[in-house]
Amino acid sequence: MPLTRRQTLGLLVGSAATLWLRSRPAVAEGDPSDIYTLPPLPYDYDALEPVIDAETMHLHHDKHHAAYVKTLNKALTPYRQWQGLPIEDLLRHIRQLPTAIQQTVRNHGGGHANHSLFWQSMAPNGGGEPTGELATAIAATFGSFAEFQTQFQQAGLKHFGSGWVWLVLTPQGNLAITTTLNQDSPLMEGQVPILGNDLWEHAYYLTYRNRRDQYLEAWWQVVNWPWLSDRYAQMRALLA
Structure with a gap:
């Protein structure tokens, strides 16, 4: 019986790291392609005010995200065979990495x-509701967009400590809400993150202090649904 495209993709994902290591040409010393870089914000630091203040954006992007990139690159320096792999693939194969760097890549690669997804998921004059396939899938999965928002906020509010709340695409092609600890990525569990909100206190504390519920509710005003709707359609097409 011929394999379905979904089964084929599963086999490809499962062997991607091994194939990549065998087929990838040697990386020249100093080649910039093997270095992860801090993506620029797609808008000004104050563009999301009053939902997220400019000082928080400066600290969050320029300090926290920049530190993750710097530490990740440093950890991979002795392991050139793993450098240059797209960050998503590196995380999908976290358990195949050398034991000495697994935790560092989990924390800082994650x-x-x-954060690279987080910045794109927001936009000035955001908010509203998704369109197209994503809108249809949310309604089918959760009953309505309003019910999805409620469940998403509740999951974020109940999550203890630092982490993330996610809308993910499962390997079976379904939508689900989940949370992860610290900087763990859904990619490590074979899921595709579509939308994520940062639950670390540095993401909201300057404006909201300990009122995470207010942050979670206000955040919908800056969600970039056009970009996310396109992302979902692209990711879903891979499982068709």
Whole structure:
């Protein structure tokens, strides 16, 4: 019986790291392609005010995210065979990495991937509701967009300590809400993150102090649904 495209993709994902290591040409010393970089914000630091203040954006992007990138690159320096792999693939194969760097890549590689998605998931004059396939899938999964928002906020509020709350695409092609600890990525569990909100206190404390519930509710005003709707359609097409 021929394999379905979904089964084929599963086999490809499962062997991607091994194939990549065998086929990848040697990386020249100093080649910039093997270095992870801090992506620029797609808007000004104050563009999300009053939901997220400019000082928080400066600290969050320029300090926290930058530190994840710096530490990740340093950890991979002795392991050139793993450098240059897209961060998503590196995290998908976290358990195949050398034991000595697994935790560092989990923390700092996860932080880099999570925040890279986070910045794109927000936009000035954001808010509203998703469109297209994502809107249809949310309604089918959760009953309504309003119910999805409620469940997403509740999951974020109940999560203890630092971490993230996510809307993910499962390997079976379904939507689900989940949370992860610290900077863990859903990619490590075979899921594709579609939307994520940062639950670390540095993401909201200057404005909201300990009122995480207010932050979670206000955050919907800056969600970039056009970009996320496109992202979902692209990710879903891979499982078709």
